[in-house]
Amino acid sequence: MMGINLFQILNGLTFAALIFIVASGFTLIFGLLRIVNLAHGALYLVGGLAGYSAAKASGSFVVGALAAMALVAALGAVLDRGLLSFVRGVELRQVLLTLGVAFILNDISLVIWGGDTFSVPVPAALRGAMWIGGVMYPKYRIFVLVLGLLVFTALWLLLNKTRLGALIRAGVDDPEMVEAMGINIRRVFLGTFMLGAALAGLGGVVGGAFLTLYPSADAEILVFSLAVVIIGGRGSLVGAALGALLVGLLNAIGQVMFPELAYFVIFGPMAVLLAFRPLGLFGRAA
DSSP states (O other), rough: OOOHHHHHHHHHHHHHHHHHHHHHIIIIIIIIIIOTTHHHHHHHHHHHHHHHHHHHHHHHHHHHHHHHHHHHHHHHIIIIIGGGGGGGOOHHHHHHHHHHHHHHHHHHHHHHHHTOBBOOOOOOGSSSSSEEETEEHHHHHHHHHHHHHHHHHHHHHHHHSSSSHHHHHHHHHHHHHHHHHTTHHHHHHHHHHHHHHHHHHHHHHHHTTTTTTTTHHHHHHHHHEEEHHHHHOOHHHEEEEEEEEEEEEEEEOHHHOOOGGHHHHHHHHHHHHHHHOTOOSSSSOO
16 A cells, blocks of 8 residues: 555656646746736647657757757747737737647647647656655656756756846846847747747657647646636746646545545635635735
């Protein structure tokens, strides 16, 4: 029984690491830039499928991941500069616009890759299992957990210990003042949007290796990302990490103990939390 419990805890932690990678990009775009991007899940799916094709063609998982990040970052730049610039500051229009973009990207994915299920090939070094606390556990999932920790560390250092992070935070609070200092804040915001999109692409490749990629995967990962950001608090990286941890563990426990109520196990506590903390665990009023 102890082995089963540990196995499910590890499943929850590794799933939490994956949704944090995706949700961290959503946090940058939604929490910091104040842009409601409901196309984030579609970017995850497109990135995963593109990474799958690149990995199959090159035989390299790393090449697939880099190709996915580059493609999705470019799509993010087109979305930000080409479409969202017309609805800046109007959240309802952003919702409708990005929802439409998500449908378009889904249709394009169906035309290019069809409606089959794909699995990104795992590197040879990460295949198989290893002993952890008395249970055999897949090496690749441990890699996902380590990658999630590395992404969190890199983003925390970027936002809190670099000049770029200070510019992003200052630009959100007072863009006119930053512009008056001679800094092109729109270029900074564009780079931030592209980084958030690239993280969705990275999550698509990483998740495509053990969750697989299929036509509705984008909607499912978007729901989890929204839950992470809402629980953690808008714009909080630490909150996103804690939210991902809670969602991942609740998801693993719910699937085992209450399979018919798996979603309620996640969203029920979230509703209770929001009743007492409407801004999330680490959210602050704008």
